[in-house]
Amino acid sequence: MEAKVILKQDLAAWIDALVKQYEVIAPVTEDGVVVFRPVSGLSEMAIEGMVGPAKSLREHFTPPTETLFDYKLEDLSAEVIPPENEERHRVIFGARACDAAALLYVDAVYSNVEPIDTAYFMRREKTYLVGLFCDKPAWSCFCTEVGDFLTNPVAMDVYLTDLGNRYYAEPLTPKGEELIGLGNFRPADENDKAANEEIRRKALERLPKRAEHETACLSYDWDHPVWIELAKKCLSCGACAFLCPTCHCFDIQEHPKLKKGSRYRCWDTCQFEKFTLMASGHNPRETRKERTRQRVFHKFKYSQERYCMLGCVGCGRCIAACPVNIDIRKVLEELEKTAVAK
Amino acid sequence: MRIENPYIPKLATIEKIITETWDTKTFRAVFKDEELRESFTYEPGQFQEISVFGVGEAPFCLTSSPTRKGFVEFSVKKIGSVTSALHEIDEGATIGIRAPLGNWFPYEEFKGKDLWFIGGGIGMAPLRSLLNFCLDNRKDYGKVNIIYGARSSGDLCFTYEFDEWQNSPNTELFLTIDKEEEGWNKNVGFVPAYVMDLKPSPKNAIAITCGPPIMIKFTLQNLKELGFEDNQIWTTLEMKMKCGIGKCGRCNIGPKYVCVDGPVFSYAQLKELPPEY
Ligand SMILES: Cc1cc2nc3c(=O)[nH]c(=O)nc-3n(C[C@H](O)[C@H](O)[C@H](O)COP(=O)(O)OP(=O)(O)OC[C@H]3O[C@@H](n4cnc5c(N)ncnc54)[C@H](O)[C@@H]3O)c2cc1C
Ligand code: SF4
Ligand code: SF4
Ligand code: FES
Numbered sequence: 001m002e003a004k005v006i007l008k009q010d011l012a013a014w015i016d017a018l019v020k021q022y023e024v025i026a027p028v029t030e031d032g033v034v035v036f037r038p039v040s041g042l043s044e045m046a047i048e049g050m051v052g053p054a055k056s057l058r059e060h061f062t063p064p065t066e067t068l069f070d071y072k073l074e075d076l077s078a079e080v081i082p083p084e085n086e087e088r089h090r091v092i093f094g095a096r097a098c099d100a101a102a103l104l105y106v107d108a109v110y111s112n113v114e115p116i117d118t119a120y121f122m123r124r125e126k127t128y129l130v131g132l133f134c135d136k137p138a139w140s141c142f143c144t145e146v147g148d149f150l151t152n153p154v155a156m157d158v159y160l161t162d163l164g165n166r167y168y169a170e171p172l173t174p175k176g177e178e179l180i181g182l183g184n185f186r187p188a189d190e191n192d193k194a195a196n197e198e199i200r201r202k203a204l205e206r207l208p209k210r211a212e213h214e215t216a217c218l219s220y221d222w223d224h225p226v227w228i229e230l231a232k233k234c235l236s237c238g239a240c241a242f243l244c245p246t247c248h249c250f251d252i253q254e255h256p257k258l259k260k261g262s263r264y265r266c267w268d269t270c271q272f273e274k275f276t277l278m279a280s281g282h283n284p285r286e287t288r289k290e291r292t293r294q295r296v297f298h299k300f301k302y303s304q305e306r307y308c309m310l311g312c313v314g315c316g317r318c319i320a321a322c323p324v325n326i327d328i329r330k331v332l333e334e335l336e337k338t339a340v341a342k
Numbered sequence: 343m344r345i346e347n348p349y350i351p352k353l354a355t356i357e358k359i360i361t362e363t364w365d366t367k368t369f370r371a372v373f374k375d376e377e378l379r380e381s382f383t384y385e386p387g388q389f390q391e392i393s394v395f396g397v398g399e400a401p402f403c404l405t406s407s408p409t410r411k412g413f414v415e416f417s418v419k420k421i422g423s424v425t426s427a428l429h430e431i432d433e434g435a436t437i438g439i440r441a442p443l444g445n446w447f448p449y450e451e452f453k454g455k456d457l458w459f460i461g462g463g464i465g466m467a468p469l470r471s472l473l474n475f476c477l478d479n480r481k482d483y484g485k486v487n488i489i490y491g492a493r494s495s496g497d498l499c500f501t502y503e504f505d506e507w508q509n510s511p512n513t514e515l516f517l518t519i520d521k522e523e524e525g526w527n528k529n530v531g532f533v534p535a536y537v538m539d540l541k542p543s544p545k546n547a548i549a550i551t552c553g554p555p556i557m558i559k560f561t562l563q564n565l566k567e568l569g570f571e572d573n574q575i576w577t578t579l580e581m582k583m584k585c586g587i588g589k590c591g592r593c594n595i596g597p598k599y600v601c602v603d604g605p606v607f608s609y610a611q612l613k614e615l616p617p618e619y
Contacts (some may be wrong), residue, residue, distance in 0.1 A: 068349040071395045076355075078395050078436040082347055114590045115348035222616060249591035252349075252584045254398045261396055263349070265590075275592060276582045279400075279421040281485045282555060284581065284595075284618045294618075298594070305597035 002173045004185035006193050008165055012042040014183030018091050020263040021182070022128070025060055026093040027053055031200045034090065036060060047094045048162075051169045052138040056245030056315065057092060061106065061123050068119075068252070072260045085122055091179065094132040098141075098313040100146050100156050101149040102245035103129075108307040109248050131156040135203050140316030142329055144207040151200055161196050168196040222293075231288035233247040233324045234271070240318035241269035241288065241295065242327070246311050249275075296331055348587055351438025352378060352391045355422050357413060359433055362499040363492075366464055367429055368405065368417040371437060377562045384408050385446030386472035387606040389580060391586045392416060392428070400424040401583045401601075404442065405467040407474035414441065414589065417467040417499060443586045444605050445474045447576060455608030456484035458542045460561055462529050462533050462553025464494050466499055468605075474503075477510045484547075486510070489540065491518040491533040491553075495526055516540060532601035537568075544569040550576045555619075562609060572610035579605050579612075579619055 003151040006014060011327045018024050019040055021283060026045045028037045032055035034046055067137055107124065110117035134141075143150050153159045157176030161168040171177040188196075241247045251268035255261040268275060271291050277283045285291050303311030312328070373379040384404055384563040393399045393400065400422075406415035420429045431437075449472065457476060461469045476483050488507060492498045498517065508515045518529035518536045529536055534557060542565075549570055551561050558577055565575050579599040582594035588602040596602065596616045612619075 069347070073395055073436075076434050078353060078438070080350055080353065080438065082350055109591070110589055115346075115587060118347050119588050229460055248589075250584070250589075251592070252399060254396065256396065263393075263399070265349075265575050268590075268592075270591070278580065278582050279425070280554075280580075290618070297596075298591075302594065302597040 001177060003188040003193065003196075004165050004169045004171070004180055005188045006169060006183050006185045006272075008167070010184040011167065014091045015039075015042045015045070015093070017182040018093070018179065020083060021089075022086050023090040024093055036094075039093075040054075043096070047132060047145070049136060050094065050132070051106075051136050052134075052141060052316065052320075053096065054317075055243065056317065057095060057207060057243050058099075058102070058106075058247075060090075060092065060127070061103065061120060062250070062267075065264050066119065068263045068265055070260065070262040071223040073258065083119075086126065090123075090127045091130060091342065092127055093130045094160075095129045095156065096134055096315070097150045097153050097159075098134075098143045098315040099233070099245050100129055100131055101143075101147060101154050101313045102315070105246045105307065105309060105311055105313070106248050107304070108157075108309065112307065120212060128179060129156045130158045130160060130176075130179065133159065133161040133200065134163060134293070135199055136314055137203065137207055138320065140319040141314060142208050142316060143314035144204065144209065145314055145329075146310050149313070150207075151204065163192065163195045163199065163200055166192070168192055172210075221335065221338055224335060224338060226331055227289045227293045229275060230292040230326060231329065233326055234288050234292050235324060236271050236273065236288060237323060238269040238271045239321045239323065240328075241271055242267060243321050245313060245315055246299070270298070298333075299328075300332070315324065348440070349585070349589075351391065351399070351440045354414075354437055354439050356431060356433055356435045356437060359431075360502075362417060362501075363497050364483075365595075366417055366418045366499055367420075368415055368499070369428065369437075369482055370413050370415050370529055371439060372407075372413045373439070373469070374436075379412060382414070383411075384414070384442035386449060386475045387446035387468055388442040388444050389468075389605060390414065390416060390439050390443060391417075391583075392424070392442030393440075394424055394427040395436075395438065397427040398424045399438070400582075401443070403468035403471065403578070403605075405470045407471050407478060409475055409478035414439065417464060419464045431580070440586060444601055445603065447606050451473065452476075452548050453482045454484060454546075456543075456547040457486050458546075458547060458549040459486070459488045459490075460533060460537060460549060460551040461490045462487070462557040463497060464499065465551075465553030465557070467552075468492070469550060470500055470503075472550065477507070477513065480511060484512070486513040487516065487540075487542065488514070489516045489518070489533060489536055491520070491557075492537060493520050495519055495523055517561075533557050534564050537561055537564050542568060542570075544571065544574060548574055548576065552578045565609075572613060573608050575609035577607060577609070577612070579607060581619060 027034045029046045029194045035055045072079045110120045159170045159171045252263040254263045276285045299311035353374045354371040360368040389403045402416040413578040583593045586601045588599045593600040
């Protein structure tokens, strides 16, 4: 599909056209951090020079709490009322390549075995992604170590690159072409293409080079001393998991009402002690040693064995957010050292 | 719409409640939807998510056999909120069911072989489904042996079926309790030890075991000692579960989800997994 260019002065009109047809979710600054929120126009958006958004797109596909159904009780009978489906299609504008790649992982989890997760896929199908090339990676970013989706984007419909006074736009799907059709775009010339290449090259220079996490992880050591080190530091606060765009685990709970109420799901994490606590009192992952190991192995080992992909997109959020400075890159390095030595 | 929301349970009526022991009851439920009642089927070893509206949902094995149609049964040990709520309801109450879930015993592979069912306490629940299935297809299997133990005679479930089991052709029931009791004339001792006393021959045989983790552990050791190969031993595992359909990420052991890749595993498959169960 042919690459196009839009001048920044025409951007507001394009966003306005998108807002007319879709719900548009874009980066905004909220309490000093960048998060994705519904917007009504360009003036609300924080896309110029955006460094890693504090939160990923996750909450827009799997909300922190989501009603599974409502129920009504009458004497001995019961009625179950499914939630209403959202009707409107959405555009997520300015998505990062890592966060888009994370969606492919969550897709795999929610469709790996029948039945698929209908609520998730309904939202997924109704959402189009306009990605934005990351030219200012944060200190904690390492997406290039776990994949090449920064330069070969996945799960997007359009991929934008900021060329200064204009955006370079690659439509990646027919839907992406439609979206571009709503703005004042012109075909990209040689000049635009060269500028785009140059920006990508520079960004890649700043980022760490691809490492061998994939193969090294599969030979990871169950009893490695790094697990004990992690267990000593980790607070089991769950910040790493709740900010991670690929984390998808949930709990199912009920509002304790008698005659009517609802059952809902809410985010949960393997970093919490009760996650695997059974009614019998037996807990297969009782201490932080088992729980931190589960998180790293799930992302780098089990995900490859089960879904043939890594469960980490290198967004670095878990690194930036950890209150005790646990750095998943360092953990991997430790593991790889011994994996190589073996 | 393509397919139904997989988290919404089907409504069912509790038709019958049997008090098994002081802390365990068996429930027979029939789907309210007549069509579903007719068409619903499952395999021995599968489980269901049972809803008590207003309290929550919990997984229980299907303890009935799919050869006996029109209803499903599950046995519940009172231990927490959902299980207590179930113990309080009366016949006629409405519950929710998501089923069938999980994998099942490969009963086709067991054909022509002698079977050793080795159950402890409530662990007999999933075995009962396969046992009654095999007895209903009696000619397909060799000798059927049932070793069933509990803490005391009052902790044995399904006592009302013991006669049926014993009187089936080429079938033997071996009962055991942990401690001596007045009037008890069967074996006394833990299940794994009783297995050693009875010395099942591994020749053309399959052992299927379920019970508390400690019982399973020692039973496996003893079966190995008796010469059973890893693929001749089957068990069903329990992990904390919520969704039951491989989405909530709770029940994994390494790359496997017990709710979809299990709960039934052979000992050979178990050995491939990290020791986290
Ligand atoms: C595949 C499978 C098949 C099963 N089959 C059967 C079966 O056939 N029969 C059967 O009886 N069981 C079966 N179980 C076990 C059954 O699912 C559990 O006993 C049931 O889920 C308990 O639910 P509950 O709501 O009653 O307990 P919960 O209320 O969820 O938990 C009770 C226990 O959890 C702990 N707990 C809960 N909340 C807290 C807290 N805030 N702080 C500290 N501790 C807490 C306590 O130790 C408490 O005793 C099966 C499980 C699986 C996975
Ligand atoms: S594990 Fe950390 S770096 Fe990897 S995707 Fe999750 S939050 Fe981002
Ligand atoms: S953010 Fe850090 S301290 Fe908190 S659970 Fe994750 S690793 Fe542990
Ligand atoms: S119970 Fe949710 S993944 Fe197994």
